[in-house]
Structures are given as structure tokens and as C-alpha cells.
Amino acid sequence: SPILWWVRRDLRLSDNPALAAAVSRARPLIPVFLHDETVESLGAAPRWRLGLGVERLAKRLRQLGAGLVCRRGPARETLLELVAETGAGTVVWNRCYDPDSIARDMPLKAELARRGVAARSFGGHVVFEPWALETGAGRHYKVYTPYWKALRVLDAEPPLASPANLTAPDIWPRSEDIADWHMGAGMGRGADVVAAHVRVGEEAAADRLEQFLEERLPRYTGDRDRPDLPATSGLSENLAWGEIGPRRCWQAGMMAMDAGVAGAETFLRELAWREFAYHLMYHTPRLLTANWRTRWDAFPWNAEANAPEVLAWKQGRTGVAFVDAAMRQMHVSGTMHNRARMIAASYLTKHLLTHWRIGQAWFAQHLIDWDPASNAMGWQWTAGSGPDAAPYFRIFNPDTQLARFDPHGVYTDRWLAEGRARPTDTALSYYRAIPRRWNLSPGDPPPQPVIGLSAGRARALAAYETVRV
Ligand code: FAD
Incomplete structure (x- = not known):
């Protein structure tokens, strides 16, 4: 039976733990993107940008002889429908750690299991999952500096390679056309202007990292606070949608540090701020909605x-x-x-x-x-x-x-x-x-x-x- 890869904030083939696990099973793979309640709740610009990323991933998958099945509807019903339609025996995804995603995913995982479908989730959106670190007293961190000190000595998993090939199912399920979803509708005329500034997709993200390491990293520590200079990586756009894996960035930073490149540790510290944000959100989800203090x-x-x-x-x-x-x-x-x-x-x-x-x-x-x-x-x-x-x-x-x-x-x-x-x-x-x-x-x-x-x-x-x- 086929495996469904539920694509969320992980629009990439390389360093994708859920995809790698699916491919290792040598079964037909059906990548699926759902325009579900979490997509509905996105603001105008993120929703538009997500749409561009999904289109790019779909194109890439087509080039590999595969495809991306796109469906609109509530996650639970839509995914269960696809499982029934395809006879999939396994569903894989990479974890998101915000409270809405957790509230969506946990019951769905249990429901799939009840129906005899293996649901497996993986950690790929952060280098270290929010529960990977705790203080000496067994609690979560609330202060960045001790968090960073604990994090920097952990061994990160190395990034995973892209799968060499993907096995397509005999019959592809019906897919909706992303263009019909009008994911840029909320942008109004801004879309044309912002479009000149985006860099969409896995290849663009990899180029960005490469360029940053070569041209900007050595001066990053001194220049990263200068908005007038092209001094930072710009990778947040790609990290947000998973067009590059954080482990790839982390590994690049580590290697640069080992090679004695100035700026490398500062870059790692910034990536660690992103990790810290996920750590805090996971352990105290009220970070999103209420005064933390x-x-x-x-x-x-x-x-x-x-x-x-x-x-x-x-x-x-x-x-x-x-x-x-x-x-x-x-x-x-x-x-x-x-x-x-x-x-x-x-x-x-x-x-x-x-x-x-x-x-x-x-x-x-x-x-x-x-x-x-x-x-x-x-x-x-x-x-x-x-x-x-x-x-x-x-x-x-x-x-x-x-x-x-x-x-x-x-x-x-x-x-x-x-x-x-x-x-x-x-x-x-x-x-x-x-x-x-x-x-x-x-x-x-x-x-x-x-x-x-x-x-x-x-x-x-x-x-x-x-x-x-
Ligand atoms: P670089 O300097 O190249 O840093 C590399 C990576 O480290 C970034 O891509 C990012 O993933 C991470 N990083 C760097 N600084 C921070 C930071 N302060 N906090 C968390 N991660 C960091 N970042 C977002 O990705 N999305 C947001 O919605 C967002 N909102 C912010 C709102 C406010 C009020 C503030 C003060 C900061 C916010 N940041 C946000 C953090 C930061 O401003 C951006 O991550 C950074 O500007 C991205 O540019 P860059 O990729 O060139 O960063």
C-alpha cells in the first residue's frame, strides 16, 4: 500500500526526515498538501508565500516523475478521505510545534492508528526538538544564555540527503489546482511588488546559504546589525516554509566554526534564537497570545x-x-x-x-x-x-x-x-x-x-x- 507524505512547513526533498523515512520503505509515495484550517488562518503575506512554495515543490516533484496531490478542506476529514481513497497504510509528516498544529495532529494520529494506519511524525523543523534540552532541575529553559550554552555542545543530527528517486503509485488521486485557491488574494496589488523580492524553493535556499557563507559570514558579527548592508543570510524566508532544513544551516555554521571563520559562532547563536523560540512556544504556548510575565x-x-x-x-x-x-x-x-x-x-x-x-x-x-x-x-x-x-x-x-x-x-x-x-x-x-x-x-x-x-x-x-x- 502507498505511503502518504503530508507536506506542511517542510517544502523540501533534502534533509527531510519524514520523506526519507517514507522512501526507505520502497513503497509508492503520494505527497499531499492540504489547504486546511491552519492555512486558512495564515495572514495575507505568509499565505501567499506558502502558495508560491507549494507550487515550486509541486513542479519539482513533477520533474522527478512524481506529483503533489492538493486538496482543500479540514485536515482531519480530508486526510482520512485520502487514506480511504488510496488505501495508504502509512502517513508520515514532520512535526510542527505550535499549539494549533499540535491540537490538529495529536487526535488525528490517534484516529489513524485506530483505523490501522501507521502515522509517524518526525522532527525536521528545528535542529533540536523542544524537549531535547532541559535544565539541571529538569525544567525547560526561560533564559537564552544558559540555553545556548547547553545547546552548543549537543550533537546535531547531520542533514539527510535527497532521495535518489521516488516511486509513483499506479494511479494518482485527483488533485485540485493550487491556482484555484487564490492564496495571494489577501495581498491585493502588493503581490506584484513583493514578488520581486522573494526567493522561492529549495534550490534558491541552498544558493542563498552558499552565497552567505562565501560572501557575508566573515563579516557577519560586525555587520549583521546594519540594515543598510547586505550582511545577513535572508534565510528566514526559506526556513519558515522548510525550503531548507535548519540542520543544514547548523552544520554549515559548525563547519565554518571548525574552519575558524569569523562570524560562524554568531550565526549559530542566531540559529539558536530560532530554536529557543520553538523551545519557549512548545513549553509555554501562551507565548503566542498573552503576556508571558x-x-x-x-x-x-x-x-x-x-x-x-x-x-x-x-x-x-x-x-x-x-x-x-x-x-x-x-x-x-x-x-x-x-x-x-x-x-x-x-x-x-x-x-x-x-x-x-x-x-x-x-x-x-x-x-x-x-x-x-x-x-x-x-x-x-x-x-x-x-x-x-x-x-x-x-x-x-x-x-x-x-x-x-x-x-x-x-x-x-x-x-x-x-x-x-x-x-x-x-x-x-x-x-x-x-x-x-x-x-x-x-x-x-x-x-x-x-x-x-x-x-x-x-x-x-x-x-x-x-x-x-
Ligand atoms: P540571519 O541574521 O541571517 O540569521 C540566520 C537565521 O537565524 C535567521 O534566518 C533566523 O531563522 C534565525 N534568527 C536570527 N535572528 C533571530 C531572532 N532574533 N529570533 C529568532 N530567530 C532568529 N523571524 C522570523 O523568522 N519570523 C518572524 O516572524 C519574526 N518576527 C520577528 C518579530 C520581531 C518583533 C523581532 C524583533 C524579530 C523577529 N524575527 C522573526 C527574528 C529576526 O528578525 C529574523 O529571523 C531575521 O531578521 C531574519 O533575517 P535573516 O534570515 O537574514 O537572519
């Missing part, structure tokens, strides 16, 4: 997502150059530099006293590398409500940060148009990406500051008194 429930957040100053932030029109450039980078490219994410998030939660969940949700709509764990951790870290968070009273000054990390104004020139005699093409492309109803144009006067930086800072510190212990 409950005393923050008393903080006087503004929770009005449509307040005028929040709209200014969303548009990239706060009058603070670093924040505005950051938000526009996200509209145009679907990503944002890490330093810029920290500044934009800090400004929203501190200077504008706005609840981090509003920012988290906006990012979840606009990031093509949206990741439930890293996004939630990033927001709670910045807001001060998270585990191992930045102390609230340490409030980034976006202007000082800009002078330090964009010393020649390259980043702001790249993204801001108003008031400039000859705006750059990238800055102008923002106007083609945003909703028409915002009615903005490059000829508008530069935005006026929503709040003075020192007044905002003083207000934030006063509000902080309510939760200070």
Missing part, C-alpha cells in the same frame, strides 16, 4: 488597533525615519531587517504604548518569513513582557540607533520618498504595494512626528511604574 496584564496598553497613531505606524508615517523605513521595507519586500524589527516594535510598544499583540498581528499579515514562535518571542522580548526580555526601561532611541546602524543614510534613502528630490525606485515601489485607500503619494510632505521621542520615552517610563516590582 503576567504582571504585564496590569500595564496600561493601548489596545485600539485602529487608533490614528497605530495607523501611522502601520503605514510607515510616524515621522521617525528608522521606524518608517522599517515598515516600508516590510510592505515592499515582505521582510524587515532584525534591527529594524526591534526598533519598529520598540517604538510601537513603548513610545506609542500600544499592545504588542497589535504589532504581532500586523507582522503576521505582512511578513513572508512569518514564524509563530520567532514573531511572538520577538514582540514579547521587545515589549518587555516576555521571558528573558529587554528591560522595559531600556528604551531604544530610534534616531540614535539610526545614526549608529545606518551611518550614511543608505537605508532610509532606500525606503523613504517624501521630501527627497530624487527618491529611489525602492522607495517609490512602496506606493505600488500599499492599499489605494490610504491615498498616499511620494509628493506628500514628510510625515510629522506622532509624538516627540523624549515625550514618548517619559510617558512610557511613567506607565512602566504600574508593573515595576
